[in-house]
Amino acid sequence: xxxxxxxxxxxxxxxxxxxxxxxxxxxxxxxxxxxxxxxxxxxxxxxxxxxxxxxxxxxxxxxxxxxxxxxxxxxxxxxxxxxxxxxxxxxxxxxxxxxxxxxxxxxxxxxxxxxxxxxxxxxxxxxxxxxxxxxxxxxxxxxxxxxxxxxxxxxxxxxxxxxxxxxxxxxxxxxxxxxxxxxxxxxxxxxxxxxxxxxxxxxxxxxxxxxxxxxxxxxxxxxxxxxxxxxxxxxxxxxxxxxxx
Numbered sequence: 001x002x003x004x005x006x007x008x009x010x011x012x013x014x015x016x017x018x019x020x021x022x023x024x025x026x027x028x029x030x031x032x033x034x035x036x037x038x039x040x041x042x043x044x045x046x047x048x049x050x051x052x053x054x055x056x057x058x059x060x061x062x063x064x065x066x067x068x069x070x071x072x073x074x075x076x077x078x079x080x081x082x083x084x085x086x087x088x089x090x091x092x093x094x095x096x097x098x099x100x101x102x103x104x105x106x107x108x109x110x111x112x113x114x115x116x117x118x119x120x121x122x123x124x125x126x127x128x129x130x131x132x133x134x135x136x137x138x139x140x141x142x143x144x145x146x147x148x149x150x151x152x153x154x155x156x157x158x159x160x161x162x163x164x165x166x167x168x169x170x171x172x173x174x175x176x177x178x179x180x181x182x183x184x185x186x187x188x189x190x191x192x193x194x195x196x197x198x199x200x201x202x203x204x205x206x207x208x209x210x211x212x213x214x215x216x217x218x219x220x221x222x223x224x225x226x227x228x229x230x231x232x233x234x235x236x237x238x239x240x241x242x243x244x245x
Contacts, residue, residue, distance in 0.1 A: 028120075031200055032062025035119060038195050039063070039143050040070040042243045043115070046191050048141055050115035053078040056106040056135065057121040061091030064099060064117075079113075081106040107134050119145040120239075123169045132185035142187060144242040145195070150174040151236035159236070174233055178240050187244040194228060194238040 043050065050073070055064050058080030067073055080101040082088050088103035095101060116139035122128040123146065135142075149160050149172040163169040173181070179189055198216055201208060215237065223231040232238045 029060050029062040030204070033066045034200050034202075035145060035195070036063050036066035036070065038145075038193070038199070038241050039067060039117065039119075040072060042143065042191055042193050042241050043141075044072055045193075046243055048115070048243070050113075050141065051076050052113045053115045053117065054106065054111065054113040054139070055080045055117040055119065056082075057118065058082050058091060058101065059084075059087045061087075061094045061099075061101055063119055065094045068099060079111075081109075106138075111138070113139045114141065115139055116142045118142065120147060123147060123149075123171045123173065126170060128171055129181065129185050132182065132187070136186045140245065141190075142242075142244045144178075144182065144240075144244065146173055146178045146240045146242065148174055148178065148232060148236065148239055150177065151232065152234045154236045173240075175229065175240055179242065182242060182244055190243045190245055192240055192242045194232060195241055197237040 053064070053067070053073070053076055055061075055078065058064060059082060061080050064078045064080050068076060068078055077098040078100075080088075080091055080099075081104060082091070082101075083103065083105060085103055088101050091101040116135060118135065122131055122144075125131045147163070147169065149163050149169060151159070151174065154160065160169070160172045163172070175192070179192060182189060196219075197212075215235070219231050219235045219237050222235060228238075
């Protein structure tokens, strides 16, 4: 998770101040390798070529750092932007010839890229549709990663409010509303793929509880009988990776 534009949070300094860094000192960097692999997969599956990449809301830079290790991005150059000084200070330790980071608002630049990454970002932004319209036209292709907090089981368990308190989500989506939001703000959907909770177990052994194991087995059963869309809509346990133009 990372955030892009301070002004869109008004007086909320959760991200630019110490609040988020103190609550999440690793800035979710442990998930970066898995997210990068999923980004590389959706790009590769659709034969997209990207020589220049920007990650807006890059956090501590783990996604870009891992992404450039994939064969399809070996010849690419990448830039990360984030408004959080704490995150960019950490990200700059990863800089090299083909990777740079800047503390600032990407929308204040005039740069254009082959691929723009927006990974777990716009659900944190007050005016999320205005934000999406502002970044449209700044790249040839876009990859979004969107948490799917709005599920039947999630609503019954109070998951949206939990996400609001723990990680600052202000908006909540299922697959259909996430894709509709992108279409309504001018993006053309090329492909969308789920990232499952199970994909992150190797970096989150604490998730391997009896309760979570039972939940994963239930999702797998429903998925095998009724398909993944229905499984995610009812039981959750997934986010959405979207490739758009």
